[in-house]
Amino acid sequence: MTAAPVxxxxxxxxxxxxxxxxxxxxxxxxxxxxxxxxxxxQPNATVALAGAPEIDRAVCAAWDAHxxxxxxxxxxxxxxxxxxxxxxxxxxxxxxxxxxxxxAVPVSFAGTALLLERFLxxxxxxxxxxxxxxxxxxxxxxxxxxxxEPYGVVGVIAPWNGALAVxxxxxxxxxxxxxxxxxxxxxLAPLASLRFGELCLxxxxxxxxxxVVPAGPEGGEALVRHPRIRKLHFTGGxxxxxxxxxxxxxxxTPVVAELGGKSANLVFADADLDAxxxxxxxxxxxxxxxxxxxxxxxxxxxxxxYDAFLEKFLAVVAAAKVGxxxxxxxxxxxxxxxxxxxxxxxxxxxxxxxxxxQLLTGGRxxxxxxxxxxxxxxxxxxxVDNSSALARTETxxxxxxVIRFSDDxxxxxxxxxxxxxxxxxxxxxxxxxxxxxxRSLEAGSVWINTFSDISPQGPYGGYKQSGFGRTGGVxxxxxxxxxxxxxIGMR
Numbered sequence: 001m002t003a004a005p006v007x008x009x010x011x012x013x014x015x016x017x018x019x020x021x022x023x024x025x026x027x028x029x030x031x032x033x034x035x036x037x038x039x040x041x042q043p044n045a046t047v048a049l050a051g052a053p054e055i056d057r058a059v060c061a062a063w064d065a066h067x068x069x070x071x072x073x074x075x076x077x078x079x080x081x082x083x084x085x086x087x088x089x090x091x092x093x094x095x096x097x098x099x100x101x102x103x104a105v106p107v108s109f110a111g112t113a114l115l116l117e118r119f120l121x122x123x124x125x126x127x128x129x130x131x132x133x134x135x136x137x138x139x140x141x142x143x144x145x146x147x148x149e150p151y152g153v154v155g156v157i158a159p160w161n162g163a164l165a166v167x168x169x170x171x172x173x174x175x176x177x178x179x180x181x182x183x184x185x186x187x188l189a190p191l192a193s194l195r196f197g198e199l200c201l202x203x204x205x206x207x208x209x210x211x212v213v214p215a216g217p218e219g220g221e222a223l224v225r226h227p228r229i230r231k232l233h234f235t236g237g238x239x240x241x242x243x244x245x246x247x248x249x250x251x252x253t254p255v256v257a258e259l260g261g262k263s264a265n266l267v268f269a270d271a272d273l274d275a276x277x278x279x280x281x282x283x284x285x286x287x288x289x290x291x292x293x294x295x296x297x298x299x300x301x302x303x304x305x306y307d308a309f310l311e312k313f314l315a316v317v318a319a320a321k322v323g324x325x326x327x328x329x330x331x332x333x334x335x336x337x338x339x340x341x342x343x344x345x346x347x348x349x350x351x352x353x354x355x356x357x358q359l360l361t362g363g364r365x366x367x368x369x370x371x372x373x374x375x376x377x378x379x380x381x382x383x384v385d386n387s388s389a390l391a392r393t394e395t396x397x398x399x400x401x402v403i404r405f406s407d408d409x410x411x412x413x414x415x416x417x418x419x420x421x422x423x424x425x426x427x428x429x430x431x432x433x434x435x436x437x438x439r440s441l442e443a444g445s446v447w448i449n450t451f452s453d454i455s456p457q458g459p460y461g462g463y464k465q466s467g468f469g470r471t472g473g474v475x476x477x478x479x480x481x482x483x484x485x486x487x488i489g490m491r
Contacts (some may be wrong), residue, residue, distance in 0.1 A: 001151040004369035005039035005324040010101055015046040016190065018054055018214065019197035021061035022207030029053045030218055033187045038104040038334040039325055039373045045101070047190050050219035055182070059228050061208030062180035068206040070150070070178055074128040081124035084203035088117045091199060095164060095192050097326075102189035103160055104373070105288055106325040106333045112164040115454065116196070119168030119472075122456035123176040126477050130177065143488040148481040150178030152229035153275050155223045157244070159235050160189035160336060161291045167196055169460070169471035170233045171210060177480035182211045188336055189207060190214035224248050231480070232256070233294075237394070238465055256469030256479050258461055260295070260394040261422030264295035264415035266437065268408075269304045271427035275449070277312035283425065283451045285362075285378040285398040286320050286332050291340075293466075294452040296425050298384075298391055298418075299402045300411055306404055310382065312360055313402075317378045323370065334374040335397055341365065341374040346398035348379055350389070357384030357401060386414050394420070408433065418444045421463030423452055444470075 005215065015032055017024035029051035034305050037044040050058070069077065088095070095113035099105060131149035154174050158166040163185050174181050185193035186260050190212075213219060224232060224247040233256045234244050248255050265283065267276045269280035283296040301309050325333040335341050348363050362379030365371075376398055384391050384401035391401045405411040415424060424443035428434050438446040444462045445452065455459055459475040461467055 006326070006375055008037060008044055008101065008326075010191065013330045015048050016194055016214075017048045018050050018058075019194055019212040020058045020066075020208070021211070022055065025054060030216070033214070033216070035188075035190070036337070037101065038336055041372045041374065044302070045191060047187065047214050049187055050184075050213035050215040050222075052218070052222035054213060055215070055219055055222040055226060057154065058182045058208075058211040058213050058227050059153060060210055062182050063228065065206040065208035066150070066178075066180035069175075069180060069209055070187055072334050077175075077178075078124050078127040080204055081120055082128065082140065083201060084205065085117050085120035085124065087199050087203050088120060088196070090115065092117065095195060098192035098195055099367065101163060102163070102191050102326045102334045104333045105161075106327075106330045108328055108331055109287060112162055112168075113192070116164045116168035119172040119456045123172040123477065126173070126176045126474075130481055137487065141344060141490045143490060145486040145488070147484045147486060148177075148478075149484050151480065151482055152179060153182065153229060154179045154180050154231045154233065155184065155226070155229045157184045157194065157220060157223065157232065157234045157236065158186060160186035161288060162235075163189055163193045164196065165454070166235050167193060168456075168477065169454075172456075173306065173471070173477045174480045175205075175209065177195070177275070177477060180209045181228070182213060182223060183489060184193055184220055184221060185212055185214045187214050187216050221247055224253070225250055229253055233432070233469070233471075233479070234258070237396075257467040258469070258471065259422070259465065259467035260293050260396070260420065261295070261462065261466050262298055262392060262394050262418050262420045262424065262441070263294065263296045263423040264418070264441070265299045265425040266411050266415060267299065267301045267305070267309055268411070268426075268428040268430070268433065269302040270429045270433075271305070272449075273305060273309050273312055276427040277309060277316050279425075279427070279449075279451050280313055281316040281320070282331075284400040285317060285380065289333055289335050289386050290374070290398040290400070291335060291396055294423050295396075296423070297395060297400045298386070298415075299400055300405050300414055301402060302411070303404050303406055303461050310360070310402065314380065317361065317380065320378065322366070322375065332378065334370075335376060336374065341376055344376055344399060345393050347390070347393075347397070348399060351381060354388065356388035356390040357381035360402075362398070384453070386417060392418060408436070412437065412440045416440075419465045422461075422466035423447065
């Protein structure tokens with residue numbers, strides 16, 4: 001079923017400005033960006049982008065705000081973050097709608113605004129809890145203190161496919177730790193982030209504590225190379241991460257990197273196949289049209305249930321409603337841009353030409369009412385060779401590979417035979433098997449009989465080429481704190 005998208009202009013005559021300090025900046029050093037609504041291929045907003053001068057201004061504003069923030073008592077900082085969470089709660093529908101405008105994610109999946117609220121509430125409770133310790137020292141009665149301090153100003157580089165989730169998982173712990181933030185939103189999806197920046201001011205946070213600077217490569221490089229940025233958190237692809245790491249090395253700026261994945265989704269013969277098919281379809285080609293680092297794009301199925309699982313899985317994919325992302329019944333929308341659509345179609349064509357697997361469904365651009373947007377059919381390849389490019393390269397689109405395995409040992413070998421290690425998924429009723437698999441899988445997160453339900457309490461991050469460092473949990477808070485030792489001589 002399809003629902004025809006409707007063109008929606010937000011503010012075509014008034015450009016969205018950068019949020020630096022307490023100011024909106026609409027006249028910047030680089031040309032404005034025309035934002036395209038992916039469901040229609042039509043412009044829906046104009047956005048000012050940051051260049052080097054605007055980045056420098058944002059960093060300076062952040063340092064001023066950092067000092068003001070740290071001059072507040074911990075209970076006042078905690079209460080301000082709780083106030084911000086309350087304001088975000090009051091604007092959940094607005095933020096969700098802007099999220100849809102940003103990259104046409106269906107509103108049925110636009111729950112990252114709620115995730116933002118949850119992260120803010122969780123980390124508000126940590127403001128007064130980065131406890132230090134004292135230790136004895138050899139040969140002395142000196143007092144030796146170990147304390148945690150903020151870095152000062154941190155840079156957060158967000159992807160277009162989850163800016164509010166990154167705002168929650170990075171900005172919330174950064175502020176709780178005492179830092180100020182320069183948040184670089186992608187030019188492809190800046191709208192919800194800019195509104196969140198306004199809500200930070202509305203909540204009473206010091207102007208400049210959260211600066212939101214949509215930017216392309218020029219602004220991103222200026223942020224990474226800025227000498228007064230004390231730490232960086234980057235979410236994105238491996239190719240860009242290498243560029244970020246090389247640029248950050250000039251100032252020896254530490255970097256946390258949450259990168260891509262080619263996650264294995266293991267379906268054992270004893271699994272609840274109906275539940276496994278539903279979860280695999282939504283975690284695979286349907287959710288965000290496969291444009292997610294958590295996408296379970298390699299589905300490994302035990303031989304004895306391979307055909308039965310595929311029948312159920314393909315039925316779920318076929319039943320998914322496609323179309324206008326503002327329609328609450330729609331679960332599958334477009335990819336983010338024309339360039340992304342062409343890249344994904346080229347991947348499909350290459351896999352078909354190389355006979356990497358059997359094309360079971362999809363593989364084409366959608367036509368009719370959807371032809372103006374960037375819609376690609378959910379695409380499933382069966383009997384895929386795990387050594388093929390289709391199975392090893394992150395597609396970042398609605399394309400999944402289904403691969404057979406015979407026993408537990410082969411399932412784990414195939415699952416780990418990848419340069420990535422962000423997520424892994426296991427479907428089984430056998431508790432022992434679930435534990436054995438979870439311990440053996442080389443991934444930062446393993447999800448048993450469920451989807452990747454990221455929470456503020458749980459650390460999230462990758463193994464291998466899926467990155468390093470964590471967001472969420474106390475581990476995520478520590479990423480924004482540095483350790484100081486203080487020794488007091490006792491004479």
